[in-house]
Amino acid sequence: TLSLFYCMVGVVLVTGGSGLVGNGIREALGKHETGEEYDWVFLSSSDCDLRDKQAAVELFERMQPKFVIHCAASVGGLFKNMKNKLTMYQDNMDINRNVLAACHHMKVQKLVSVLTTCIFPDSIEYPFESSQLHDGAPHPSNEGYAYAKRMLEVESRLYREQFGHNFVCAVPSNIYGKYDNFHLEDGHVVPCLIYQAYLAKKSGQTLKVLGSGAPLRQFVYSIDVGLLLIWMLFNYNDEEPLILTSNEEISIGDLAQLIVNAWGGNIEIQTFILPTAFNLKYNAVRFQQS
Template identity: 50%
Template sequence: MASEVKMRVLVTGGSGLVGKAIEYVVHQEAGKLEGEEWIFLSSKDADLVDVVQTRAVFEKYRPTHVIHLAAKVGGLYLHMMENLQFLRDNIRINDNVLQTAHEMGVTKVVSCLSSCIFPDKTTYPIDETMIHNGPPHDSNFGYSHAKRMIDVQNRAYFKQYGHHYTAIIPTNVFGPHDNFSMENGHVLSALINKTYTAKKEGTPVKVCGSGAPRRQFIYALDLGRLILWVLREYKEIDPIILTVGEEEEVSIKEAMHMVAKALDFTGEVLFDTTKSDGQMKKTASNVKLRRYLPDFTFTPLEEAIKTTCDWFVANYDIARK
């Protein structure tokens, strides 16, 4: 007789950077426990902006737990031009997933927020209590407000129905399967592609801005491991920031040097100060995470960058760019 399924986990956005990292942890690092089923959805399986398609995919798999990573995202300039579209599409996606989960008796939902939801004018380090303390940065306010509403909705589902829906807030995520686009990719992944291309062509690497802004980077596999912990162990409705400590924050210039070293690039690096630096820092506190997991070990940044560079080179033809 087949063993009883104790937990059937549906991961939306399962083909993206974080979804692929969770899949790796589940299947390659023995993250899957006995009696568990894991389903990784991509946009090909369902358009979650459409409630009918959302309902159909939930009916098909009947999840007991959901990790909700799917979102409509774009580069900075696309966000600036289409704030309304990002607001509406993401509100629809999130409401469809959460309400369908409610209607079908899902035990727990863990949604993924973004560090861009925090107020533009704030004090540092940012912590989980500060999400709604002021407007987000104006460049992507549509996306940010839609993401903030997940937190509001989670609290409302708990208050009205006692549902255990919560959210995580990672900082700058990077790793294999990222979008390495030089225009729309995350900063680290864009630098990896730029450096690889410059090495191949014998040209300098051009970095937008001064290289002075500081960021906390979290390796996607570390994030995947932490999300599994949140799914199984974290009992709060309030969100939790998942990131390395404040002392691990590095400048874009320092990160660029790590990329150059990993790719054995010895050419010139030019910082284009005519381009905007964006926010100089977005320091987030991981005190809450450390209270729960004082001994969790993050992959050293240099090692994680090297692994990501090696993956990009080996998978250049299929990498998103």
């Protein structure tokens, strides 16, 4: 009965639905009329271990999705990526291959897969395009995760070539927003700095920022990513991955100062030098919401 209901209304299945991007899509739906005629199902890891191919296929057979936005991943910040390169590679390869295989099995009408900033080569000229994705090795600090995400782009493209599936990929820049991971080792830069600033203010100690503070980053809000992914689902059909970002850059030092100001100031910022990840500046594709 449940499967019959899903077939009648049409299902958009969002993997990783409880994460930062998944929740961004959920909140974006309230701001976007497109897609409201479908039943949106947001999956979390508690619903299915997508590393298990049989479990993934059975879930897709039960849900009968017409469209899929694939956000699920084993993710972490710099330290988790550095300590667990093989595990990050294997887990994400399994997740991605199983989701794409399930989409192929169910003949879904459209799949949008979410990639990551760290897939880009460590040493190329900036700003750069998504066509330069495979022009060199990614930064070694997160190569396990990065290569798995690169292969998601490759496999999506090969499915398009061999079977004619409408599989497309999005590359958001550094995402921040509600429902982020604020763990000091597993989180990304914005939530980590927010939490570190909170601890510094609470203890009266300095806010220690890894690196010189000079590297520039581009950030995009999770709900904006959600809006763009919904737009892509119903409008973007090209093979080339689409970069989702703004053209504004901010240094890590200035970002830390903004966060300190939001906490009311009176927190000293201290930088310390270790090898840091690379600077990125993307050629952004801008959209106007109608």
